[in-house]
Amino acid sequence: MRENHDQVNGKTKQAKGDLKKGLGKLTNDDSMIAEGERDKDKGKIQEKAGDVKESLKKSW
Secondary structure, three states: OOOOHHHHHHHHHHHHHHHHHHHHHHHOOHHHHHHHHHHHHHHHHHHHHHHHHHHHHHHO
16 A cells, blocks of 8 residues: 555654654653654644545545
């Protein structure tokens, strides 16, 4: 299955969120941990939106 832009961008945001979260844990920076969590959640939502788009494309 070929991924669309939303799926790829969503996975990228999740990876960036993981990195921020990890850096925040290393430096004891609670705001960076929270920012990483938000980025990761946004990425999950974007990836799911891409999944829905792909599903709709296949059904047409």
